[in-house]
Amino acid sequence: MVNYLLGITGELENLTDLQPQGGCDDPDFTYCIKLKCGNCGELSEKESWVSLNETVSVPKSRGTANLVQKCKFCGRDGTVSMIGGRGRPLTQEHSEAGMYTPLMLFDCRGFEPVDFVFGGGWKVESVEGTKFDAVDLSGGEFAEYDEKGECPVMISNLRSRFEVVK
Template identity: 65%
Template sequence: MVFYMLYFTAELENLTDLQPRGGCDDPSFTYNFKVKCENCGEVSQKATWVTLSESVPLPTGRGTANLVQKCKLCGRDGTIQMVPGHGQPLTLGQSQSGATAGLMVFDCRGFEPVEFSFDDGWKAESTSGTWYDIDLSEGEFVEYDEKGECPVGVTNLQSLFKVVKKQERGGGKTVYA
């Protein structure tokens, strides 16, 4: 098993705490990305989706995963299990410094997640309140905050899946770094 953290960054204008609408562990938020077969290296042509609220039985019959899929080229099974509790919103400070925020951990077997696609269902805070249902599918979000009397925006979206290691900390806390 290999653990991948999905990191993301963006340029935020008069916004902070960019994250999925219900928080980083939102069970209804859909993660869309392509998968690469660890056996043959084939990358899926279409993005697949994974969400915390749905799970399917493993081919072995023992347990479940959020995604079970066969490679179209070699036929090998791959699974992805989401590991909630490790994501953070992207703050304005992180955005200004070019830092990334970890969004979700994926326990992958047989597949490697690649090419995350930003979609709708995001939220962020402005000086005048919360912006819900931000759609990032076009690669940006630009509006005018009439209440705060300033432009708001999310541009230059970038994402990266990075291998992380599971570490046990004092008090039984698990972290991925």
């Protein structure tokens, strides 16, 4: 059992508190991750989708996981379970410092997460208090104009990483 903490960072211009639409522990937010088999090292062809509100039974076990998947190369089963309560929004301060903010903790058995793909379903707030909902980051950036604050707002240079934690 190895736990991987997903951290995100990016450049926030006149914005703060980037997080999934329903908060960092949003059960409906879907994480799109690329997995590598812990047995043979094969990288999955497609991204895997995992969310807190979806659980499946683990074969030959009494437990459940948020994702059970078989390696297409060696045939071994692997599981991914999500552990909420560790995520925080990406603030402007962390963004300016180039720091990664923790988003979600994954308990992986048989797989190693190697990449996170940004998609839709995010929210962010301007430094003037304007809220932007249903933000789609699948294009790698977001740009709008804050009418209330009379300033442009932008998210760019998004990056993610998985860090092994105890």
